[in-house]
């Protein structure tokens with residue numbers, strides 16, 4: 116199972132949109148995909164049509180209760196081939212609960228080891244922070260996919276994120292690689308977006324995916340129908356671009 | 372001094388953009404304004420033209436070192452009337468450092484008490500989370516201003532945020548009120564934005580500001596010049612709308 120963390124501490128750069136739509140696109144390629152909602156907001160679950168008020172265990176329970184294996188919190192979604200480990204609001208308190216554990220960075224990694232190869236891919240939607248939850252996701256992953264909005268503030272945080280990836284690689288997970296940087300909210304109409312694209316490609320070169328995700332209202336509409344854009348509007352630009360990204364991620368080498 | 376926290380755990384809804392431009396708009400009304408960058412990303416500092424690599428103390432030092440009063444970390448910005456307490460990356464570790472303190476929710480409130488009425492207004496730019504830092508901001512504030520993007524995911528988190536505000540009001544800061552909900556990224560062109568606007572006004576009524584902030588590329592360009600939109604492009608829609616918001620916030624009653 117290839118595990119990919121979708122992470123960036125900058126808020127609103129498209130982490131959840133990427134997790135949900137990439138999962139649906141991989142399923143179209145007949146892969147079995149596990150999506151883990153690692154954000155207490157629970158938006159990946161919503162985007163996959165899951166009703167947050169559903170009772171039952173979530174990823175929080177598997178993290179904090181050794182009696183509950185992760186397989187018991189995984190549910191089917193309406194998309195054939197996509198499975199979900201939902202989050203809930205309790206997840207926002209888990210960082211203090213885990214902080215005292217001896218191997219607190221490896222909790223998720225140990226849970227995923229139980230799954231063996233029951234899935235082809237696992238995508239982890241991270242919250243907009245670099246706390247212990249995101250650290251757990253990076254330690255558990257083979258690759259990290261970094262959505263980057265083509266705006267000015269988005270560039271500033273990348274240095275810090277890459278430093279964090281280096282630290283994780285050095286101390287906890289030597290195999291961690293960067294799957295790539297995904298440019299999001301691209302608008303060729305604005306000088307700002309074109310400028311930031313150019314700067315990111317000049318600065319990070321090969322690390323930036325060829326596929327870019329343009330601003331497309333269909334991507335923002337789909338979650339209100341509890342669907343991925345792939346099923347909500349298959350012909351939209353958003354759907355085509357996430358299908359293209361799935362090809363690039365699955366066939367490509369990690370960028371670094 | 373009226374203290375307003377700009378908060379919402381949803382990432383990318385316009386917290387920093389609102390803090391920076393509202394501060395500049397208040398300064399135009401001849402108010403003395405203190406902006407506190409309470410997000411380790413340091414974007415409010417960037418938006419106010421502050422160079423993050425500047426040495427010197429920041430809000431982290433005042434929070435963790437009793438010898439350093441907040442007045443020693445406050446600097447002038449290029450905007451007359453706007454002052455800044457910058458953040459730095461150390462701020463991301465402060466939650467664990469403060470967690471063991473007996474009155475850990477009141478640390479910022481105690482710091483601001485030292486300032487008396489040296490400023491008319493204080494705006495606190497919060498990070499996209501509901502952790503101890505944001506809790507400190509809510510406990511230190513008279514009002515909380517909530518930017519809400521007119522997208523589907525944005526609606527979901529509001530219930531949780533309002534519950535958190537109620538808890539803070541009940542246990543730590545009975546005077547805390549909601550300044551209002553500010554609709555951001557408004558686009559009358561899209562059905563989604565119009566739909567979400569309607570839902571928010573129906574559901575939250577008076578709590579929603581009359582002023583709305585439309586999507587406007589000038590707002591995203593201004594930070595790359597290290598300026599607020601008020602000085603970057605005074606005639607832009609973004610500048611006019613933030614000037615209008617400043618009037619509404621300053622003259623209005625808090626919404627609840």
Ligand SMILES: Nc1ncnc2c1ncn2[C@@H]1O[C@H](COP(=O)(O)OP(=O)(O)OP(=O)(O)O)[C@@H](O)[C@H]1O
Nearest residue numbers: 126127128129130131132243329330331335382522
């Ligand atoms: N390419 C796009 N075009 C238009 N809207 C988009 C696009 N990508 C995402 N969106 C919308 O923009 C908002 C932000 O995206 P999203 O919530 O996926 O970001 P995020 O990084 O997961 O945010 P957070 O930091 O809060 O977790 C959402 O309302 C989403 O529907």
Ligand SMILES: Nc1ncnc2c1ncn2[C@@H]1O[C@H](COP(=O)(O)OP(=O)(O)OP(=O)(O)O)[C@@H](O)[C@H]1O
Nearest residue numbers: 126266382383384385386387388499585586587591
């Ligand atoms: N009305 C607007 N029109 C166009 N762009 C905007 C608007 N408001 C904010 N932006 C841009 O959208 C991005 C997100 O805004 P901003 O960074 O202020 O949100 P935030 O809530 O502070 O994010 P975070 O959760 O990461 O702190 C920024 O690049 C900003 O320049």
Ligand SMILES: [Mg+2]
Nearest residue numbers: 130131154158
């Ligand atoms: Mg998200």
Ligand SMILES: [Mg+2]
Nearest residue numbers: 386387410414
């Ligand atoms: Mg911000």
